[in-house]
Amino acid sequence: ETGVTQTPRHLVMGMTNKKSLKCEQHLGHNAMYWYKQSAKKPLELMFVYSLEERVENNSVPSRFSPECPNSSHLFLHLHTLQPEDSALYLCASRRLGDNTEAFFGQGTRLTVV
Amino acid sequence: RKEVEQDPGPFNVPEGATVAFNCTYSNSASQSFFWYRQDCRKEPKLLMSVYSSGNEDGRFTAQLNRASQYISLLIRDSKLSDSATYLCVVNPYNQGGKLIFGQGTELSVKP
Numbered sequence: 001e002t003g004v005t006q007t008p009r010h011l012v013m014g015m016t017n018k019k020s021l022k023c024e025q026h027l028g029h030n031a032m033y034w035y036k037q038s039a040k041k042p043l044e045l046m047f048v049y050s051l052e053e054r055v056e057n058n059s060v061p062s063r064f065s066p067e068c069p070n071s072s073h074l075f076l077h078l079h080t081l082q083p084e085d086s087a088l089y090l091c092a093s094r095r096l097g098d099n100t101e102a103f104f105g106q107g108t109r110l111t112v113v
Numbered sequence: 114r115k116e117v118e119q120d121p122g123p124f125n126v127p128e129g130a131t132v133a134f135n136c137t138y139s140n141s142a143s144q145s146f147f148w149y150r151q152d153c154r155k156e157p158k159l160l161m162s163v164y165s166s167g168n169e170d171g172r173f174t175a176q177l178n179r180a181s182q183y184i185s186l187l188i189r190d191s192k193l194s195d196s197a198t199y200l201c202v203v204n205p206y207n208q209g210g211k212l213i214f215g216q217g218t219e220l221s222v223k224p
């Protein structure tokens with residue numbers, strides 16, 4: 001248990017659905033991240049929120065929309081996804097500063113049908 | 114050039130072997146470095162931070178060479194439980210806390 005909680009753990013959605021992934025941390029961290037990990041591929045950084053401001057939007061399609069209402073919560077809103085968006089979506093949080101590690105949630109395994 | 118690049122692997126080694134992983138990074142101003150471990154279908158977990166002076170934790174030794182922009186991880190006396198994917202992670206300077214992961218090197222330790 002890392003202190004970063006993601007829900008749901010598994011999600012199956014149709015291409016016309018709208019769903020949201022949730023991430024929560026109460027570690028006092030001030031940076032939160034969304035990563036995508038497809039099968040046999042490296043982690044791809046999607047979004048970074050630093051002090052609740054989005055500082056990175058790594059050319060992610062607009063069908064993925066992040067939201068960070070406060071320093072403890074991070075959402076990823078999904079709409080009109082494609083089958084190739086099926087992947088493990090990982091949330092991480094960290095306290096900004098040198099040599100401070102990121103803690104990951106257990107991820108949401110998303111399948112788009 | 115990729116921001117963080119690792120040996121492609123996989124590494125298949127017998128128990129008790131010593132194995133070394135290498136990682137290079139492109140941003141010379143990078144300030145923090147880490148090795149993470151990821152087990153199959155699980156989230157990555159910190160193995161160790163990498164300090165300029167090098168650091169050791171039991172059977173694991175990490176080294177940083179800033180001049181060559183190179184990080185290494187040495188595992189001595191490999192155990193079956195060391196089988197996992199090892200991820201090199203870099204925090205580039207002044208990029209809003211970004212953490213960039215390498216593609217990972219898969220290690221399989223056999224009896």
